[in-house]
Amino acid sequence: MSPAPAKSRVWGRLAELRGGPDVPPRALDARALAALAANPGCRRRAILDGAGVDKTALAESLGAPAVFGQSxxxxxxxxxxxxxxxxxxxxxxxxxxxxxxxxxxxxxxxxxxxxxxxxxxxxxxxxxxxxxxxxxxxxxxxxxxxxxxxxxxxxxxxxxxxxxxxxxxxxxxxxxxxxxxxxxxxxxxxxxxxxxxxxxxxxxxxxxxxxxxxxxxxxxxxxxxxxxxxxxxxxxxxxxxxxIRKQRAVTARQLARLTRIQDIADALSEGTCFAPDLPAAELSAAVDSVPATYAPECLAACELAFHCRARSRAAGAVTALGRPLRAELGGLSTVDDVLSAARGASGDPDDPAVAALRRATALRAEALREPAPDEPALPGARADREVAPCR
Incomplete structure (x- = not known):
């Protein structure tokens, strides 16, 4: 297929995603593009921005409007x-x-x-x-x-x-x-x-x-x-x-990592549409069919942040706790996986993240252990372990 018909097919597909060719695409400005580049792994935002979907109206239809931006x-x-x-x-x-x-x-x-x-x-x-x-x-x-x-x-x-x-x-x-x-x-x-x-x-x-x-x-x-x-x-x-040399280099690298919008659109099932006037259940299913990469930083940059945060918390994803923590946990992607590895029920003991979790669990248990009757209490600790009243 020549480039022109292929591009026309992609634009037609993107028009279908936002509700039809009669729905004008929402312009993607530099502020939104910089936010997209800061989270290149989020396919959900990539396809919604690429199709020109009004994410503000979409978030309101999903019952999770985000309040940010200039007055x-x-x-x-x-x-x-x-x-x-x-x-x-x-x-x-x-x-x-x-x-x-x-x-x-x-x-x-x-x-x-x-x-x-x-x-x-x-x-x-x-x-x-x-x-x-x-x-x-x-x-x-x-x-x-x-x-x-x-x-x-x-x-x-x-x-x-x-x-x-x-x-x-x-x-x-x-x-x-x-x-x-x-x-x-x-x-x-x-x-x-x-x-x-x-x-x-x-x-x-x-x-x-x-x-x-x-x-x-x-x-x-x-x-x-x-x-x-x-x-x-x-x-x-x-x-x-x-x-802005540093910002330019980072933005160029992040934009290059973005999955092509055509590839994301081709992976969606036929009939998928993100028009805000669709029934809430149908609209939610369409949005959730595209993988998202939520992080707390999204709250200041994306209209769908509250919706994605609720889904991330429901799934127990550790990304809801922040990117630095997610990076420290390696292959442990859910809170249940982290707790299970910390208790020794799962996980490879040679994994640095698993070893650190188990070490932290042992230290916590030792710190909370009740002292024996003949064992001296830690300096400053009360024998009855009551919390001192605030003054």
Whole structure:
């Protein structure tokens, strides 16, 4: 089968999974893509995101809605701050790019701001690629691309991404600018939020590198991105350079590990559908037919986290207790397996995890053992083992 019909068949299958061709796919943004890359073993999220299923509506239909994300107030404040940073054809944003990322270049007294409007995400992606090519060829000038559209292949399915801005420097190199509404206090922002922004920017850099690879010669995509935040408690912009080389390498490696969406879809039974308006029992059976890899980190990144947590707990999976503990337990994947191995009822004694569990069980039993009448009690312990009252 030629590539075009094969791709059309895959897209048709994905449309069936979300409820039919009349149901528009939900866009996968860089934040969701970074969360997907952080858990590449979760086939459930991969197929739902690849098919464009509305996971928020799906979680509500399953009776396990997840409450997270930005409030409407935060979104409004963020949009107002971004508009201020980009006012005057991006003069302030370009000034921050110049002073923070490229101070040796000529100051951006005049800059090009090309029109990137086009029909559909495919048209906007093509228009962005053309604007990048033209701006790179016109060396010696600054160019600001406001909300360009980039495409990134994820597990065999195209994903369209929209960074806040991409700047083409006078030397022809490209850099990403991310505008966030969380404050930068005394020159430093919340490390957790900066880390999330860096992972998001790493996705944009990977998409830009795919565009650059199609040009000859390929321009340099800078791995230091510009993070713009409100200064202290004002609405004035402050900027810092964030090195995202580590995040880019990790994200690229994790995305490469994702099972192809076509392979996951082919493994599903005929008629499987994730439309939120289906009966709850049928919808739950369809969702549970796709393996998930739940971890507590999912609670901050996935709309189906509460549903998957309930299923993980019901199955006694140790992943519900966290990835570090799961890694320590080796081949013991359920709580029952762990308890059985700790008691000596199962497990290979030469297995380091089993040996550690049995050693811990013996130490616990020794610590809780009642002392003999002639045996001195441990220092500080009460003979009657009553708990001292709180003062």
């Amino acid at each position: 409407q107030f935060a979104l409004t404040r963020g949009n107002a701050f971004e508009a201020r940073v980009k006012a005057g054809e991006g003069a302030e944003l370009l000034r921050l790019v110049h002073t923070t990322l490229d101070p040796a270049a000529e100051p951006p007294r005049e800059a090009a701001v090309p029109d990137l409007s086009a029909i559909g995400p495919e048209g906007r992606t093509a228009r962005t690629a053309l604007a990048l090519r033209e701006a790179t060829a016109a060396r010696g000038t600054w160019t600001l691309l406001d909300h360009p559209m980039l495409a990134l292949d994820v597990a065999g399915s195209p994903t369209f991404l929209e960074p806040d801005a991409v700047v083409v420097h006078p030397d022809g190199s490209w850099s990403v600018a991310e505008i966030k509404s969380f404050p930068m206090l005394d020159g430093a922002a919340d490390p957790a939020k900066v880390g999330a922004a860096a992972r998001q920017a790493a996705v944009y850099v990977l998409a830009l590198e795919e565009v650059a690879a199609r040009l000859e010669p390929a321009p340099r995509v800078r791995h230091r991105v510009l993070l713009v935040c409100p200064k202290d408690f004002s609405n004035l912009p402050a900027a810092s350079a964030v090195d």
